[in-house]
Amino acid sequence: MKKNRVNANLITNFYEKVDSKELSEVFTMTFPIALIQKTIVSHAEVFLKEKFDLLNSEVDVLASLYTHNKVLSPTQLYDLTIFSSGGMTKVLKRLQERGLVYREEDKKDKRCMLVCLSESGEELVKKALSEISKECNKYFEIFDPKERELFGTLLKKILVNINKI
Template identity: 35%
Template sequence: MKKDMLAFIDEKHKFLENNMQVHYRHYKTVVDIGLPLMLVNKLFNEKKDKIFIPKYNISSSEFDVLMTILSHGKQMSPTVLSENMIFSSGGMTKLLKKLEDKKLIRRIPSKKDKRSLLVALSQEGKKLTIDAFGDIVKINMEVLSKLQENEQIMLGDLLKKLLVELSESQD
């Protein structure tokens, strides 16, 4: 698998070098940094799904919704939830329906607006989220064990720097 990923990146380099000479220098940065970031995220989500689907009957996307609600600390509107997620509100609606069908969340009428429903974790949803988070910690420890401690710190610092820059540019 390791060689497959490196071969995949090398293949993209060759394509860009042969077909995009004018912009190759800029594309090289995308392939060297952006592509590995996307692939790490993809592989990490696949690792989560290998545990979450058989053990908890949830996808990594469903876990992300549950974790967002848990970390919010109280009930929240689907709009606020969507703003804190990477999904569209249409995608969010489908995820919420699945989670409600699994009895992991419950809908509560809003006191401010009787037409809207807030989302909260059920007791079962809270327990599942906490248990699944323990598995996330194990996965992270396994993945990060491939890096030296100073590399882990450096990676964390660089990713935080990018997050700050990207979030500020969104404002």
């Protein structure tokens, strides 16, 4: 599997600009987060496609269903993921064709068709999440346990604050 790496010159040049005050210090936090996110998503995309023939978007839907009692409305899925309705329709169609999800009528609202995680979908998403977590752990193996805990705490703090803004 080809790994997507961040260009070392890009990193060096970036920190030189910050050190020389050409760029604001806040970028020492936002720029690395953006590069880390891009790298992790790219790596996951290649990994999931090769190992499970899944796209990130499909895993997002399967994981959302798995973590939310295996049944959601399409609207709830839109809220939990970042797809347009057209994008969601394509993802759901592909997952349904593979037998990973199925649709069933909402007993509370006959106009709505719920999206349900099938047994094979549950097995696949559990396996995919387990395998991708092993891959992602490689990014953080440079941290000792206390640093991992601190990093997780700081990221949570940022996320909570973002929701307040």
